[in-house]
């Protein structure tokens with residue numbers, strides 16, 4: 001799939017923009033702060049309804065404006081889809097697909113697939129469990145759009161259950177006042193089990209493409225692998241890195257559900273003491289191994305880059321396998337400046353046959369010449385074609 005045209009109105013530092021993009025490589029070059037990442041973000045937002053750098057959408061609306069519009073025309077073979085999103089600072093957001101208003105904004109999910117890689121992705125390897133959960137959950141939603149509903153239902157149930165736990169704080173776990181908690185337990189287990197089993201399946205499916213991508217990009221031939229560290233199987237009351245074992249291996253729903261209920265029953269007194277939900281996918285983590293050691297805390301800076309990049313290239317492989325619209329759009333935001341020349345040329349080779357690649361760089365010399373196909377200059381919220 002590829003994006004043919006992108007229109008913006010009051011999005012970040014763009015007042016209005018009409019931009020045609022080509023299949024193949026589009027290289028956006030411009031000095032710092034001109035609007036390169038903003039363009040990448042607009043495309044990514046249309047595909048996923050999330051930004052790769054902020055949560056929420058308010059920062060996407062241009063300062064002193066109350067509405068931003070992103071419109072993009074995506075094509076695959078003979079088919080075309082126009083997606084339009086209207087982000088409102090007051091009132092709800094709206095979406096149109098091929099000029100018809102959708103019932104819910106999230107109906108646009110699944111129409112455009114993108115994989116973005118940016119320096120922030122190092123956080124997946126180096127930082128907190130929340131970064132790794134966001135990585136796998138965003139990929140899941142792109143592959144199976146209806147999961148967006150499951151995630152938002154889970155978040156709602158979790159919030160309500162936490163509120164109830166707070167108001168029931170320090171009650172004994174068998175008090176009669178806790179009947180409503182049991183109803184929330186059921187929803188938590190049902191939705192949480194679905195999330196965990198989807199994550200487990202994805203971890204299994206990504207393992208081969210991850211290995212292949214890492215070997216293609218990294219200097220040393222080490223083996224990456226992922227294991228699911230779940231609050232269902234480990235003692236969540238102790239510090240995470242202190243135990244290596246106890247990974248959840250099964251993706252079987254009835255098994256996960258059983259473990260979930262057992263753990264919830266076991267931790268209920270603790271939950272009532274602390275007033276928060278201690279078991280569920282919101283407390284889980286993916287442990288990224290390189291060889292036999294977890295990457296976090298062990299690998300070098302360069303290895304973290306290779307790992308993060310391999311996760312994204314593997315995501316693109318899976319999305320392609322799943323989709324009826326070919327390659328996802330690959331966005332490489334500010335990536336080449338950080339890589340050494342060997343990995344620059346390896347990355348260039350790996351992405352060059354993707355149907356569409358969007359690359360941003362402050363300095364065009366950082367990007368291998370083979371990727372200079374369609375060059376665009378970005379200057380304070382305007383874009384100009386530089387060649388062709």
Ligand SMILES: Nc1ncnc2c1ncn2[C@@H]1O[C@H](COP(=O)(O)OP(=O)(O)OP(=O)(O)O)[C@@H](O)[C@H]1O
Nearest residue numbers: 012013031032033034035036037038059061062063
């Ligand atoms: N909501 C907004 N309204 C107006 N301007 C904004 C808004 N959000 C961000 N900006 C501005 O947009 C400009 C461009 O940001 P962007 O992140 O796209 O830069 P960039 O070209 O990717 O730069 P770099 O090379 O440093 O990554 C910044 O100067 C920022 O202050």
Ligand SMILES: [Mg+2]
Nearest residue numbers: 036037038334
């Ligand atoms: Mg940028």
